[in-house]
Amino acid sequence: MEYWVNIILLFFMYAFAGWCIEVVLKYIQYHRFINRGFLTGPVCPIYGCGAALITVVIGNLTSVESGLIMTFTLSFIICGVVEYLTSLVLEKIFHARWWDYSQKPMNLQGRVWIGNLLLFGLGGVAIIHILNPVIYKILGAIAFNVREVLGAVLLMIFAADFVISYFVLKLVKVGIDSSEADNTEEINREVRQLLTNKSYFYKRFADAYPEVVYRTERVQERIAAIKAESERIRREAEERFEAQKEKVAASLEPVYMIRAELIGKQNELIAMLYDEGQANEDMKKLKAEIDRQKERLENHVFVKNPYGKRS
Numbered sequence: 201m202e203y204w205v206n207i208i209l210l211f212f213m214y215a216f217a218g219w220c221i222e223v224v225l226k227y228i229q230y231h232r233f234i235n236r237g238f239l240t241g242p243v244c245p246i247y248g249c250g251a252a253l254i255t256v257v258i259g260n261l262t263s264v265e266s267g268l269i270m271t272f273t274l275s276f277i278i279c280g281v282v283e284y285l286t287s288l289v290l291e292k293i294f295h296a297r298w299w300d301y302s303q304k305p306m307n308l309q310g311r312v313w314i315g316n317l318l319l320f321g322l323g324g325v326a327i328i329h330i331l332n333p334v335i336y337k338i339l340g341a342i343a344f345n346v347r348e349v350l351g352a353v354l355l356m357i358f359a360a361d362f363v364i365s366y367f368v369l370k371l372v373k374v375g376i377d378s379s380e381a382d383n384t385e386e387i388n389r390e391v392r393q394l395l396t397n398k399s400y401f402y403k404r405f406a407d408a409y410p411e412v413v414y415r416t417e418r419v420q421e422r423i424a425a426i427k428a429e430s431e432r433i434r435r436e437a438e439e440r441f442e443a444q445k446e447k448v449a450a451s452l453e454p455v456y457m458i459r460a461e462l463i464g465k466q467n468e469l470i471a472m473l474y475d476e477g478q479a480n481e482d483m484k485k486l487k488a489e490i491d492r493q494k495e496r497l498e499n500h501v502f503v504k505n506p507y508g509k510r511s
Contacts, residue, residue: 206339208351210255211248212358213335214327218247238369239361246286250279254324255332268325275324280317287311294369463494 222236222244237244254275261270288311291297302310339347470490479487 202344202347205344205347205351206336207252207256208355209339209347210332210335211245211252212243212351212354213248214251215243215245215248218244221247238365239358240364241357241361243358246282250275250282250320251323251327253278253282254327258324258328268329271325271328272321275327276317276321279320279324280312283316283320284308284311467494 219237219242223234226234226236235242239245254271257278258271258274287297287299297310300310301307301313301316304313304315307313470487476484
């Protein structure tokens, strides 16, 4: 019993420490205080959950508990899984992506990335080999019944805060699902407007996640439909182009080139069919007339038309 009471208190200590880290980081980014986290109180459960899991798992591996490499590796994996699953579950339930590492190197679906995982590993080493021994000494100096009451009170406050926050997030989901917008930016504006018109709890959530990305089935379907329509238009354009290519090429070819090619083919045909020895007088006269007309054509002075082409 005492073991789990201590784990509960560890959870809240590290959840509070995580909240402090988030507040500092956002203050540096936005130059103002932002109450981070899903809960109204000063805790970020994901930090407390990761730290508690690391403590429980590594604490039960007494043979390797003192190994820094094992601690780093397990912390790397455990916290990575916690962050990934938290992102996935929240997105599935509330149709929103609370953080996105898609632009970061070596990320997994934008939910986790190598930079955070390395920090998780180092944080786990600090928790197991530096912080936990000090915390356990402090907790050991406090009477068990006091720790038990403190843990119970914190759990009740946490539960109440969780219920309130859950209903706030449900309102967000309703706003997302009822939105007629076709992109996440418009949905974001609508939801923020919806939240800022409500009580403090709703305003706090809108302020806590200014970079949240809302995702709905409508938006996803709209994006897929646009891609499909763009692909259909591209294919039809290619088919029309192929069908008209020969006609377009023929219409752009100069007339004098067509005429010259035609005359050349006629000459070839005449040479193949005409035999001077077997030709009668009419054929010879026709041949002579054709030769005369060809000579006229070759000696003809072509005059440029107003558009700069030969007629």
